[in-house]
Amino acid sequence: MSILIYKTENELMEKAIQAEGKSFKELDRKGRLTNQKSKGGLGQIIEESFFGYKVNSNAKPDFEELEIELKVTPFKVNKNGQLSSKERLVLNIINYVEEVNFDFDNSSFWKKNKKLLLMLYKWLPKIDRADYIIYKSMLFTFPDSDLEIIKKDWELIVTKIRQGKAHELSEGDTNYLGACTKGANKSSLRTQPYSDTPAMQRAFSLKQSYMTTLVRKFLKNEELVSFAKNEELHSKTLEEILYERFSPYIGLSDEEMANKLGERYNKKSKSFIPSLISSLLGIKGTRLEKIEEFAKANIQFKTIRLEPNDVPKESMSFENIDFHQWVEESWEESELREKFITTKFLFVIFQYNENKSQNPERKLYFKGINLWNMPLSTIDNEVREVWNEANRLLTVGLNIEYKKRGEKIIESNNLPKVGFNGVAHIRPKGKDGNDKTTLPNGQVITKQCFWLNNKYVAEVINESMNQ
DNA sequence: GCATGATCATGC
């Protein structure tokens, strides 16, 4: 059903702006807040009570004549005061069988989501959702450069369906437009056209990282710096542009790279490699968090230093583990799973020319980059096994032992070790012997963190280098 | 040489 009372964008926006400052309780005229617990509930209140049209699951935009789709979505205030989108913005469900027959201009995504009327409300912890307040209503159209990236994202998603891999689609596969799973549980399965394997239902979505940049831009006027030129994006993917920018430096030592880029050679500085990266992207001095494409696509950089035998000496560490959180979450909603699903890693790969025992002053040479996200099957198998095993031990209690080694007391535990499954393990990471944490069952242990095995990282790198 | 635990250095 279309709404003819809004004949122009201006009329619609005049109305939409009237919701600013109002709570959902004030706007709800149909008692949805009290009767229903469905997650789409807040959006439905706006549709029904505020704009006065019936909730539908139409393939056309909500305001059809204006080609505008309504989206009601939350943002939050972080501990440091920065704003973030609370969630990814879930758009229309992907019909695997049909989407492969379209080109981008005729795709279900583009037909429905060309223009978005975004109504941002502020999410607060432990507050009744009836009291959430609409902060800002705005009409959003995709900037040209974003649209180029989104087109390629859409094409990648469709290509994967055409390869019979709809069930392997992961949000990290793409940059701004994702294919996120959407369904109550594993029983929300759909058929796909080029494989007999049923695939979880998925929807097109704008990544949470993409939405966060919108929130910061429109509520705080925060601007980012982009490295890709509009013209380049017509013909190349973001990945291709990145590889192109880095390739002139392959084979140089880190010192030669710094010289060529006019950067100070200071390998001890934590910002040395980040400075090289922004310089070589043509935006010298920009902090990596302020790079538009990295922020929107949630691209996180990691330096890798390979030994002469092509394996990094050390495993790759991540954040400290909050075990209280681990035991409370289900795997499906766990922060660990979410992290690997939503993060793309930019591996900046160097290699030592000699072993340290041969020459302590050995040099480091730039070998290339790899833009990588963990395959969904690895996340849901090996990473999950580590998570499961840790959670099992947290329930039954860890074996924590103390042994004397010379003057020192060494603490050890039975959390999954590097030999556990070839992908990941858990290991201590404290700043000294007193850097402890308390487990949910009261046990006290040195702070632990999640690691990707050095050999697994080596496999990932070697695969990418041989492509 | 590898596995495992310990701890350093930097930056906010």
Added chain:
DNA sequence: GCATGATCATGC
């Protein structure tokens, strides 16, 4: 003071 990235040290 703490998080994060990086690396060290010991024992098998």
